[in-house]
Amino acid sequence: MKQQSFENHSRYVPGFHVVTSLLIISALLISIILLVHDGIHHTTVFYFLVSLSLALLFYYVRSFANGNQDRIIRAEENFRFFRLTGKTLDNQLTVKQLVALRFADDAELEDLVNLTIQQNFTPGQIKQKIKIWRPDHARI
Numbered sequence: 001m002k003q004q005s006f007e008n009h010s011r012y013v014p015g016f017h018v019v020t021s022l023l024i025i026s027a028l029l030i031s032i033i034l035l036v037h038d039g040i041h042h043t044t045v046f047y048f049l050v051s052l053s054l055a056l057l058f059y060y061v062r063s064f065a066n067g068n069q070d071r072i073i074r075a076e077e078n079f080r081f082f083r084l085t086g087k088t089l090d091n092q093l094t095v096k097q098l099v100a101l102r103f104a105d106d107a108e109l110e111d112l113v114n115l116t117i118q119q120n121f122t123p124g125q126i127k128q129k130i131k132i133w134r135p136d137h138a139r140i
Helices: 016-037 040-085 096-100 107-119 125-131
Strands: none
Touching: 040 096, 040 107, 040 125, 096 107, 096 125, 107 125
């Protein structure tokens, strides 16, 4: 597997992120056009509702999965920080900051956590500060 770094750590699944989203958006747009052009008929309303349902499903499937991954990362990083320092992570850290901190090697984690709290780093700033990248190939 390719060495992970700041430049290439994002996971991108073209079949989901492009093809599926474009198909759903197209179906929704076509159903809206049919609804406007043909008026309110039971078939056009049905097409619109199905397309809208698919769009909502697409959105919520992704957001529920991300929310679950965020909870897991929070627990893992809190345990890792405790294992390394004997202290729990500061509650000031946001989930997005913790998600970024997971890429930091054990040797630099405590200092980077302290800097993040002091300077309120964004996730992008945190990732750029990491010297030894700890890959995470599981998150999509």
